[in-house]
Amino acid sequence: MGTLNELFDPDRVAVVGATAREGAVGRAVTSNLLDDFDGDTVPVNPNYDEVLGTPCVDEVGDADADVAVVVVPPSIVLDAIEACGAAGVRNVVVITAGFGETGEDGAARERRLAEIADEHDLDLVGPNSLGIMSTPSGMNATFGPENALPGGLSFMSQSGAFVTAVLDWANDNGIGFKDVVSLGNKAVLDETDFVDHWGDDEETDVIIGYLEGIEDGREFIETARETTRDTPIVAVKSGRTSAGAQAASSHTGTLAGSDKAYEAGLDQAGVIRAESVDELFDSAGILGSQPLPDTDSVAIVTNAGGPGVMATDAVGDADLDMASFTRETTDRLADAMPEEANIHNPVDVIGDADVERFREALEITVADDDVGAALVLAAPTATIDFDELAGAITDVSDEMDAPVAACLMGGDRTREPKQRLQAKGIPCYFDPARGIESLATLARYRDIREREYAPPMSFDVDRERAREILGAVRDRDDNRLGVEAMELLDAYGIPTPDGEIVDTPERAAEVASGIDGDVVMKIVSPDILHKSDIGGVAVGVADADVADTYEDLITRARNYQPDATVLGVQVQEMVDLEDGVETIVGMNRDPQFGPLLMFGLGGIFVEVMEDTTFRVAPVSEPEAREMTEEIQSAPLLRGARGRDPVDVDAVVETIGRLSQLVTDFPAILELDINPLVALPDADGGANAAAVDVRLTVDPEALDPEALDPVDADPEVTDSEEPTND
């Protein structure tokens, strides 16, 4: 029983703005409800006594409804919702358009709408929604032309037209739904609410979505992770490309975050992302009907050599494996098949095979423990009747724990066998690649289901000091910090080279004398971004030269840019770059998902090779570790080409500490540690060093209150025991 049960399973639905006027949305909604809804439909309209033969009430308060569908003109929508709230109708579907999608006036109206909903604690869909459907009660509270067939898919869409198109197609292809919701502008209820609801709904087998944006990325991730334990989620997230994102933004009036963030966030959420409509329904179909495979190994049984090769290619493309049969299996196949047959995978029962030979080959192969899934692939021959073959496949499938897909390669003769297979939940295609891809989706979901989500990395850090350092930025003209942000890293336990920022040559010399060996000196100025370009960096300075170098650096800065604010000079321990590997750990804040972490190897690897990986923060230890493993240049961290491996644990810990810092302080908009030098494992001491850092803060968020850590939960702040160390 989901959290929105009353919305999807009401006893009485009021249509606020019901009318019998031809072509009106209010007529379409009323008529749709009257046609199929098992409960009561109550037209609400002070101008009529009855609508379409059903008695009409003047006010929603008279309707005694659980759900109100609002179709009145935009100018009176707010009043109508207010009336719903006052009347105790907790579920409202606002179909009326003319809100956030139409410009600033509409956006203001939408904000007010959300406030009213909040005041009355309403579960509100829309505005600008096509409506909702729920098939068990036959409720079609939309103005669309068709009701859905009953089934196990629950479908949410940020495009009403897409709902209409999909239903038209699904009805003609026998694909059924439990619930359907057109999300509209998502002023109140959004994708996360529906995922949460359907996750608890036993009649929903698979959740599918068409999304152009996600309102609250972090909340979505948390909720979806919980949901995908039992219920798979497949979604198209459009606006993937920059042109697409622009089109989406002009379509919905909201700013979409970067696709890197969606890619990382949806993956962390356990959502299977589809890139096309075909993929969406192929995936949803098989997830709703077939068991999950125990292994990634696929057996192919075919009467056609060439298509068998195509299917084998598709297995490799889909990151699955071709099953290696046991000796017992090949012996059994050898006994049962003619000599010309291929008894290895792909099994070729050859052109003169009848249905019985197919059946036997399938039975023998799926009995092999290595086989996780099977594809039956048939070309038309004189000896094969596709309908009989479909029957054999469903028979064997009934006895199987493993999933099966079919490819019947032909024209009209495949139609009925295909329906027969689909009725038993067995997907059937022409193209071998599509059959294999649908099996791959099952393996993908099995992996998602088996994921163990660890808690975010959390360390004992000095939040108070971090807050003071960020607070100090308020007094500056600039919202960017350079090396002076080193202290912030230090407060969060991220290892930085010894040193400090000084503002006299004498102090520079003093600091240098306290550091072993030569030092690096860098000008510190928020106005000079490219320090090395102006000679603002001196490397390998001996103690004796430190004071002179200080003067030199200051002079250069003044000459380069007389009006630059120069905060001083950083005197820093030299980090041995020779033995280390330069990495970059960065963060920028995505409008939907919040802090997005980036990891890559420094220099050419990020800049030229674009070899980077992303995660939405906060990250767990396994997530941070994956980041260090999944970049293509990862072998360089592990000692490729005869070098010592670096201490990857130190890199993972740094990612975790940065994750904690940027999660704690939303005022940090961007942060790059570049380079973070990863050093070979040595006894004791930190084997990573943040040599340089850049940081941008949100000046708006720099007042003392906003600077409070996001989550002041004592459970976390008082944690004395870091979960990772």
Add this chain to the structure above:
Amino acid sequence: MGTLNELFDPDRVAVVGATAREGAVGRAVTSNLLDDFDGDTVPVNPNYDEVLGTPCVDEVGDADADVAVVVVPPSIVLDAIEACGAAGVRNVVVITAGFGETGEDGAARERRLAEIADEHDLDLVGPNSLGIMSTPSGMNATFGPENALPGGLSFMSQSGAFVTAVLDWANDNGIGFKDVVSLGNKAVLDETDFVDHWGDDEETDVIIGYLEGIEDGREFIETARETTRDTPIVAVKSGRTSAGAQAASSHTGTLAGSDKAYEAGLDQAGVIRAESVDELFDSAGILGSQPLPDTDSVAIVTNAGGPGVMATDAVGDADLDMASFTRETTDRLADAMPEEANIHNPVDVIGDADVERFREALEITVADDDVGAALVLAAPTATIDFDELAGAITDVSDEMDAPVAACLMGGDRTREPKQRLQAKGIPCYFDPARGIESLATLARYRDIREREYAPPMSFDVDRERAREILGAVRDRDDNRLGVEAMELLDAYGIPTPDGEIVDTPERAAEVASGIDGDVVMKIVSPDILHKSDIGGVAVGVADADVADTYEDLITRARNYQPDATVLGVQVQEMVDLEDGVETIVGMNRDPQFGPLLMFGLGGIFVEVMEDTTFRVAPVSEPEAREMTEEIQSAPLLRGARGRDPVDVDAVVETIGRLSQLVTDFPAILELDINPLVALPDADGGANAAAVDVRLTVDPEALDPEALDPVDADPEVTDSEEPTND
């Protein structure tokens, strides 16, 4: 009029082995021919007077046929072919199986078959073929169940089952063919012959292929390049993955080359490679019916915002651009559309649009000069009739020079409009991505058609010296050469550091004294592959130390491997690696495509990042240059990160000279120049240096005759004027 015109357009076809026995292949072929063939069908079988009511002759010599279809048992196939040859039947289709695909005996029989065909100069299809079809004359010389519909696609397939499956599907979907050939084992005629024929056949609009291998890659490339000037070629090449290649090899009994070679070779040939059956026919369909776009810019006209976003994403995925409309276009759209419409691309005519509004929007957008192609994308609404919309699209399309595709998103209601569109050659899908991808295929083919193929790079080289060096390998126990192959590079004008291989300490000192600065010394032994691992390389040796270092290196080699053949020590000029970029230029010989060149940046870029590119040799100057441009690390050659750019011309020239060397000498099986150091552009002198080289030769090919250059055409050998320098 193609080269195989008689094969596809005969007056009389003999069926050798014709029979009326139920279930026999000979019956199916005879019956298929008798059913539809406009010409004469002559059964040949000494056991019958007539077959299926048609008079039967005893011998093929009595048939007076242009084409003989051979369906007799394998044991008498050779005699039957011999008889065809003797009787002057120049075209033979061998359906009988039991040849190369069945093991060594069959392979021997197949070799003999090819010899007979050669003796009689036969154009022979098969063996192990389903047969051939040609629709203008209604000739169905296959044993398949269905004849093809007439159309403009000519189709070759290395899988007979795939032909059967495709025809079954195509017939039910109104897709027609000019010619169809099941290639079988390709003992005589192969894909290149059919490409060549159809390239000259005016009734063939598009050539499509299902291939598991290509017999002669170089010949295929040359022929396909010529053909694709007028006739597009789309092909599935299966066996792309290693498992798929293994399956293909067990299916056809032939060894497939590496997919890297196919990828490079098919691209160089101008073949559009499809990865699935859907892609194959989507591409072929639109190529056969729509004009090519002038630009890569696509206009989208839709009544559905969400699907419009999906289509926009697909434009980015397909490497096309969204058209930017001129001011005139947006003004015209603003006049014609309601205020809520989006007049920028994707144009949203909004949900209440009727067909006229769609038509107007389409007319206005395609009139914009920037628009190269258009997609009309419609969701079902109360105001749109899909059939009328299909009519409007075909009307506008008739007036347009630009291609158009349609997406009608719905169920059964799309069936008839889709047929109406397809009858006019306009592709129609549900999924917006598929519509865009088909438009992308047109842009792809336009680029192929516009390619200018330059001749292979050719330089004035010392072939005779190269031949002597390779010849000397005959006297050795090993077929690998290390640094001693430097001379070979030198003979082909590939710059190598100064130096030579010496076999006394005295001579080492003498050579070193003739070289500016310190030298590098390397042990030269075919038995020691990893010289540096055993201390067999000394870097930065001053002249005074050369003689001692010589002794050291020899001692180390002897200690490491007492039985190693030590040819001496290479004394070599030091190449300044600091200023240069290490690259790798390599070659290995593919069984189908011959010499496959590889280029990448040295060290981690090839080994860890797998950032490499391939071309089949010989390459033209533009092809060699593309290799240096298309690797992801290419910016490093062009001076990324503040370094001087290297002399890319010198790298391009080296690729060209290597291409010439490995093309001239098929005895060279593998060759790696690693590193080829690319240096910054300096005045005069070579700005690239082949610092190390490894080479493997084919001992079988080392007899003097085989060592003759492949192409001793004086036109090339005498070329005094290098085409590139």
